[in-house]
Amino acid sequence: MNKEMEFNILVTSDIHGHIYPTDYRTDEERQIGIAKLAAFIKQERSKNAEVLLVDNGDLIQGTPLASYVNLYAREAIHPAVAVLNELGYDAAVVGNHEFNYGMDVLRKVMGDSEFPWLSAGILSEATNSPAFGKPYIVKHLENGIKVALLGVTTHYIPNWETAENIKGLKFNDALETVKAWTAYIREKEKPDLLVVAYHGGFERDLKSGEPAERLTGENQGYAMCTEVEGIDVLITGHQHRMLADEVNGVTIIQTGCNGMAVGKISVVLIKENDTWKVKEKRAELLRPSETIAADSAIMALTQEVETAAQAWLDQPIGQVIGDMSISSALECRKSDHPFIAFINKVQMDAADVEISNTSLLSNESRGFGSIVTMRDVLTNFMYPNTLTVLRLTGRDIREALEQTAAYFQVGKNGEVVVNPAYLEPKAQHYNYDMWGGIQYELNVAKPIGERVVYLKRNGESLDPAAEYDVVMNNYRASGGGDYLMYREKPVIREIATEMAELMANYMLQHGSIQASNEQKWRVVAEPVV
CATH class of the missing domain: 3.60.21.10 (Metallo-dependent phosphatases)
Incomplete structure (x- = not known):
C-alpha cells in the first residue's frame, strides 16, 4: 500500500x-x-x-x-x-x-x-x-x-x-x-x-x-x-x-x-x-x-x-555648511554633486593622491543633512569597502569612463535614463562611478565605447600614455563591475580602514565641512549630427 x-x-x-x-x-x-x-x-x-x-x-x-x-x-x-x-x-x-x-x-x-x-x-x-x-x-x-x-x-x-x-x-x-x-x-x-x-x-x-x-x-x-x-x-x-x-x-x-x-x-x-x-x-x-x-x-x-x-547611530559627529542632501539618485549621477565631491575629497586626502572615483552605493542614499550622525555615515556606506590606489594611464582612465557611461542610455523623450542592464536581473547602481580630480563629459547619445567627449585634468587634455595614481574602493580596484582595465595594474598603496570609518574620522576631525560644487563633470544626451 x-x-x-x-x-x-x-x-x-x-x-x-x-x-x-x-x-x-x-x-x-x-x-x-x-x-x-x-x-x-x-x-x-x-x-x-x-x-x-x-x-x-x-x-x-x-x-x-x-x-x-x-x-x-x-x-x-x-x-x-x-x-x-x-x-x-x-x-x-x-x-x-x-x-x-x-x-x-x-x-x-x-x-x-x-x-x-x-x-x-x-x-x-x-x-x-x-x-x-x-x-x-x-x-x-x-x-x-x-x-x-x-x-x-x-x-x-x-x-x-x-x-x-x-x-x-x-x-x-x-x-x-x-x-x-x-x-x-x-x-x-x-x-x-x-x-x-x-x-x-x-x-x-x-x-x-x-x-x-x-x-x-x-x-x-x-x-x-x-x-x-x-x-x-x-x-x-x-x-x-x-x-x-x-x-x-x-x-x-x-x-x-x-x-x-x-x-x-x-x-x-x-x-x-x-x-x-x-x-x-x-x-x-x-x-x-x-x-x-x-x-x-x-x-x-x-x-x-x-x-x-541605535544610541551610537544617533551621535552627531559633524555639520554641513551648505547642502549635501540628495533628492534624486538619478540627478546625482548626471552631474557633479556636493556629496559625491566630498566623498572623492575624503578618499584623496586619505590616499594622498589627486584623482579619485566613487559611486552612490544605493538609490536610497540621501547624502548628508545639516547635522551628520553615525547613522548618516553608515546608511550611505553600507559596505565595508577599503581603499586602493592604482597606477593607471590616461588610456585606462578613458576606458573606465567608457565603462561607467554604459550605465546610461537615451529614453523615449530624449532624456538620460538608466540602462536596463543595470536594473535586471539585479540592480547594480554601485557599478556607476563618478570622478574627482579630472574634468569630463559623457554623451550617452553616442554608441557605447565612444561616449567620452571631453576629458581633461587641470585644463589640459589627459595624456593617454601618462601615468596617474587613482584611489578607489577595493571592490572596484579588483576589476569588480566589469572594470577589466584595472586588473593587473600596479597597486601603489592600500588603506585598510573601512570607508565609513574614514568618513566618520574626517567629520570628527574637521567638525564642519563646506558643501561645494564646481561642476567639473556632467552627463548629457545630445543628438549626434
Whole structure:
C-alpha cells in the first residue's frame, strides 16, 4: 500500500544583519527583518514538525547594527547567529559577505553557531579539503526518509574580497563543485531528496535561457539546473531577487534580501515498493505584512545590542555648511554633486593622491543633512569597502569612463535614463562611478565605447600614455563591475580602514565641512549630427 508524506524546506537568504523590522536611515518600521520572518517559521513548524530550515548566506554584514557589533561587540555572539540558534536552523551556507570582517570574525561566528556552515567549493590551500568542515548534511525524517543538503558558494569572491580576508583559501568553480558532490552524494548517501543551497544566482533568463548578464561565472544557477543530474531543489541568493519557480524540473527559490521573505518549498513523497519517490514540489514566497507582528522572543534576544547600536547611530559627529542632501539618485549621477565631491575629497586626502572615483552605493542614499550622525555615515556606506590606489594611464582612465557611461542610455523623450542592464536581473547602481580630480563629459547619445567627449585634468587634455595614481574602493580596484582595465595594474598603496570609518574620522576631525560644487563633470544626451 502506498504511503505519502509531506515536509517543508524553509529558506532565508541575504539577511544582511537585518533582525529588527527597522529602516536604519529613519528608524521607521518596515516589513523586513528576521524577527518578522520568525513568525512564519514558527507557524510552519507548528503545522508540520518535519522542516528543513536553511540560511543561504550573507547573514552577518549589511546593517549599521552589524557595523556596531563588529566595532564594539565582537566578543559577544553575533545577534544574527543568536537568532538562528534560537530558531533551530539546520545549516547555513557561507556567503561572499561573510568574509568582509576577516577570518577571525568568521571563525568566531562559526564557533558560536549551533548549526554547521556549509561550502563545498571553498577549500583550505593547506589540506585541499573543505575549509569549513562539512560540505553537506543529511537530515533523517520519519519513515526513514533521507534529505541531503549540499552547500556551495559563488567562486567569484577573490575578484571582490581583500586578499588578507581570504588568505589560505582556494575557491573552486561552483558549477563543477556541484557536479562532483551531487554525484558523490547520490552514490554514497542515496538520499530520497537532494537539495543544493547555492549562494549565487541565475545567469540566464529562467524561461528563454538567454544570457541575462555577462557570463563571468559569478552566477551559475541556470547551468546547475540544466547541466547537473540529480538535483531536486536549488536554493539561490546573492542577486536579491524574488523567485519561486522551476527550471528543467528543478524547483528553485530566491528570497530577496534583508528579510523580505521566507522561501517555502513543499515536497510530497510517495512510497512505492519500499522506495520513496518525489511526487510533487511547490515553491512559494511568504512575505511579511503589517498584520504580521515581529516575534517578541527574537526581538528580546537582541534588544540590548540593538538599543546600544541605535544610541551610537544617533551621535552627531559633524555639520554641513551648505547642502549635501540628495533628492534624486538619478540627478546625482548626471552631474557633479556636493556629496559625491566630498566623498572623492575624503578618499584623496586619505590616499594622498589627486584623482579619485566613487559611486552612490544605493538609490536610497540621501547624502548628508545639516547635522551628520553615525547613522548618516553608515546608511550611505553600507559596505565595508577599503581603499586602493592604482597606477593607471590616461588610456585606462578613458576606458573606465567608457565603462561607467554604459550605465546610461537615451529614453523615449530624449532624456538620460538608466540602462536596463543595470536594473535586471539585479540592480547594480554601485557599478556607476563618478570622478574627482579630472574634468569630463559623457554623451550617452553616442554608441557605447565612444561616449567620452571631453576629458581633461587641470585644463589640459589627459595624456593617454601618462601615468596617474587613482584611489578607489577595493571592490572596484579588483576589476569588480566589469572594470577589466584595472586588473593587473600596479597597486601603489592600500588603506585598510573601512570607508565609513574614514568618513566618520574626517567629520570628527574637521567638525564642519563646506558643501561645494564646481561642476567639473556632467552627463548629457545630445543628438549626434
